Amino acid sequence: xxxxxPERLQEHHHGAHTGLMRWIxxxxxxxxxxxxxxxxxxxxxxxxxxxxxxxxxxxxxGLQVVQPELFNQLTTLHGxxxxxxxxxxxxxxxxxxxIPLMIGASDMAFARxxxxxxxxxxxxxxxxxxxxxxxGGATAAGWTxxxxxxxxxxxxxxxxxxxxHIMGVSSIxxxxxxxxxILNMRAPGMTMMKMPLFxxxxxxxxxxxxxxxxxxxxxxxxxxxxxxxxxSFFNAAGGGDPVLYQHIFWFFGHPEVYIMILPAFGIVSxxxxxxxxxxxxGYASMVYATSSIAILSFIVWxxxxxxxxxxxxxxxxxxxxxxxxxxxxxxxxxxxVATMWRxxxxxxxxxxxxxxxxxVFTMGGFTGLICAIAPVDIQIHxxxxxxxxxxxxxxxxxxxxxxxxxxxxxxxxxxxxxxxRIGKLHFWCxxxxxxxxxxxxxxxxxxxxxxxxxxxxxxxxxxxxxxTIGAFGFGLSQLIFLWxxxxxxxxxxxxxxxxxxxxxxxxxxVPSPAPHHTFEEAPVVR
Amino acid sequence: MTALAVENxxxxxxLVIGAVAMFGFGFLLVPFYEKICEVTGINNLLKPDVVANxxxxxxxxxxxxxxxxxxxxxxxxRPLQRSVSVHxxxxxxxxxxxxxxxxxxxxxxxxxxxxxxxxxxFFLKMECFCFTQQTLAPGESRTMPVAFVxxxxxxxxxxxxxxxxxxxxxxxxxVQAASTGAGSDS
Numbered sequence: 001x002x003x004x005x006p007e008r009l010q011e012h013h014h015g016a017h018t019g020l021m022r023w024i025x026x027x028x029x030x031x032x033x034x035x036x037x038x039x040x041x042x043x044x045x046x047x048x049x050x051x052x053x054x055x056x057x058x059x060x061x062g063l064q065v066v067q068p069e070l071f072n073q074l075t076t077l078h079g080x081x082x083x084x085x086x087x088x089x090x091x092x093x094x095x096x097x098x099i100p101l102m103i104g105a106s107d108m109a110f111a112r113x114x115x116x117x118x119x120x121x122x123x124x125x126x127x128x129x130x131x132x133x134x135x136g137g138a139t140a141a142g143w144t145x146x147x148x149x150x151x152x153x154x155x156x157x158x159x160x161x162x163x164x165h166i167m168g169v170s171s172i173x174x175x176x177x178x179x180x181x182i183l184n185m186r187a188p189g190m191t192m193m194k195m196p197l198f199x200x201x202x203x204x205x206x207x208x209x210x211x212x213x214x215x216x217x218x219x220x221x222x223x224x225x226x227x228x229x230x231x232s233f234f235n236a237a238g239g240g241d242p243v244l245y246q247h248i249f250w251f252f253g254h255p256e257v258y259i260m261i262l263p264a265f266g267i268v269s270x271x272x273x274x275x276x277x278x279x280x281x282g283y284a285s286m287v288y289a290t291s292s293i294a295i296l297s298f299i300v301w302x303x304x305x306x307x308x309x310x311x312x313x314x315x316x317x318x319x320x321x322x323x324x325x326x327x328x329x330x331x332x333x334x335x336x337v338a339t340m341w342r343x344x345x346x347x348x349x350x351x352x353x354x355x356x357x358x359x360v361f362t363m364g365g366f367t368g369l370i371c372a373i374a375p376v377d378i379q380i381h382x383x384x385x386x387x388x389x390x391x392x393x394x395x396x397x398x399x400x401x402x403x404x405x406x407x408x409x410x411x412x413x414x415x416x417x418x419x420x421r422i423g424k425l426h427f428w429c430x431x432x433x434x435x436x437x438x439x440x441x442x443x444x445x446x447x448x449x450x451x452x453x454x455x456x457x458x459x460x461x462x463x464x465x466x467x468t469i470g471a472f473g474f475g476l477s478q479l480i481f482l483w484x485x486x487x488x489x490x491x492x493x494x495x496x497x498x499x500x501x502x503x504x505x506x507x508x509x510v511p512s513p514a515p516h517h518t519f520e521e522a523p524v525v526r
Numbered sequence: 527m528t529a530l531a532v533e534n535x536x537x538x539x540x541l542v543i544g545a546v547a548m549f550g551f552g553f554l555l556v557p558f559y560e561k562i563c564e565v566t567g568i569n570n571l572l573k574p575d576v577v578a579n580x581x582x583x584x585x586x587x588x589x590x591x592x593x594x595x596x597x598x599x600x601x602x603x604r605p606l607q608r609s610v611s612v613h614x615x616x617x618x619x620x621x622x623x624x625x626x627x628x629x630x631x632x633x634x635x636x637x638x639x640x641x642x643x644x645x646x647x648f649f650l651k652m653e654c655f656c657f658t659q660q661t662l663a664p665g666e667s668r669t670m671p672v673a674f675v676x677x678x679x680x681x682x683x684x685x686x687x688x689x690x691x692x693x694x695x696x697x698x699x700x701v702q703a704a705s706t707g708a709g710s711d712s
Binding site for chain 1: 530533534537538541542544545546548549550551552553555556559560563566568572597634635637693694695696
């Protein structure tokens, strides 16, 4: 992409900087979107290498590859890097690129703040990755950073806390930008209920981010003062309570999982109608379902804590509230299926990933319902069943939707159609190896294998070996994606303005690749 | 365009206020949580239990064993008797002894735990050194009582209960020691 843009830049006369400074000082939403996407892919590979190290260790019982201390550090950093470094920035990248194009705005509302919110991320990433090399190594408390472990860890924990602070500030600034852009910068005639669903899901996600990222910042600040300034928020000896941290963390943490999936719902809701050649079924109900999920996400957090000794009344409340979320989520799944029903469907790569998303994400949703049942959860809490569940919704959910969106909008970004053969190879390798990796984990969890352990009892050996083989297949499959993107950036079939046959929306009215400046005269939507 | 910029700024200010308020809300959850625990009676580590039923069940005896630990502290801490046999419903008093072996004052807080864990809710403490923080002068030794009643509804299959106290140093008080220039490692 870097090879393409400088010559386009020359058409515009404000490009004071070239080379690296151009990227550091850019306020253009497309440039910033591209940087977010590249950053998140680099972090995805970093988190992936950590995951493969873990899987290599778990290939056989006993310790072969890494020692338990490093294993725990890798588990923690894999989670933090994937959540805060890969999935969330990738969705912000999509929002930066596509929301102004979709609503007919010339740029984001606060272009300089947009630049700042991106450039906060690399320092945070350096703090996180660099923490492996400080005395004591990176934090090993798990990505949830529960005390008392997180109060006892070494310097790596402080670096992780600062990284979370910085990434939180970045997310909040990005979210504020998105809310203001969507509320104030829509083209004339683009009413709220005419907006593409991707904008709707991101608007709701942005509100969630503004509501809960500060709570996480507060929680890790309390950890920091407990560690260094003699407070006792979570220290039982000083009158605090470690369980309090879990409540505060999951008050953030549960909306956070919807922050990572709602934009994915939005992407899939753009792609399915295009390739089914039918308008989205139940647009209004999709908007209401998304809002319901967001509101319900604030009253279910304690289902992560069924084993902490909650009164039965509390367990029942959180169990039923959690199951209630299946209703709006079910509405969405049925709407997607109804959109495809009797459509003239074709299966280009974006559609394959979108359909794959529906299939595999729904499986993750069902295991989520099983985990929501308090008496069952007490059995499977902190086992590989939970690991399988959240990888089904985060990898097959968020990540597959990101791939679907990338293949869908690559023509608009690069001006070339992605290679269908490479894309299909990527899809089939991903979905097969994904299931080979994570499906056996359900059985491991039901049989009682705990998560976050470097060694395990002999009866778990076969499924673990299978999961490791799948993980390496899945990891290597992602290099196919890199290949597909590089090939698409360098050349290929020229993409038309409307790159897919029946794609709807303002983004398909501008040329491909999208010029540096679009919609400087706001389009009129009828 | 300036009208739009003003409007954008107005929404920005509101959202920033919202974010700052939510940061405060995170801290507000702390007293909120403590209040809920107090009202519902969950987790009242620092308050005496209320004994409603004083009927002594003389038909059975439960062996209560006492254990003492210090977590990274310069104290010696031990029960004066290793175990006591009690009837459920009967008031018993035992004593622990702590000694500060350091030449600086140290403050600690004891936290009880029970084996089996579910016996904890039946071990009702009228008086306990664990209800308050203990500050010991250099070399000071102190004998402290625990007055307790076993709830007569204790399940019959529980024949022995181990009560284990662990003293943790209250970290905030370390600063005091450091400022006097003595024993900064304590």
